[in-house]
Amino acid sequence: MWLLFQGLAYALRPLLLMPLAPNRWMVLNFIVQAVFELALYHFWGAQALAYLPISTLIVMGWHPIAGHYIAEHYVFAEGQETYSYYGPLNRLTFNVGYHNEHHDFPYIADSRLPELRRLAPEFYEPLMTHASWTKVLWDFVMRADVDGTSRVKRRPA
DSSP: OHHHHHHHHHHHHHHHHSOOOOOHHHHHHHHHHHHHHHHHHHHHOHHHHHHHHHHHHHHTTTOGGGHHHHHHHBOSSTTOOOOEEOSGGGGTTTTTTOHHHHHHOTTSOGGGHHHHHHHOHHHHTTSOEESOHHHHHHHHHHOTTOSTTOBOOOOOO
């Protein structure tokens, strides 16, 4: 059940754990999204509007690429907080698998992350990586030591 609804937890986590006071950009974003959804409903009906949350939940659930949501931040090896994946699905996901590299240099473009790894192998080769996002989903369900609470928790600064 967790895998089916992890998208909800992923979306609600910032609201519950790190709430932000709304600013004018958030309000503008809300207005733009509301106008878009009203137009979508007006021109294509309720089914088109329902497609958005349903497809989001499907792609963040049992879909093989959805394994990256768990692979990135759930603890699979003690002492390591984030994990990368260097397989072929990175071509479809804009190199989202280069997750350790992204955390180290968040402002480097996704297309340059493989080059960063090649330039600094001494930092990334010793780290545990995931070979398959589908296997991550399997391990998440089957391993007793990995579950929805297997995340590093920090105290507020």
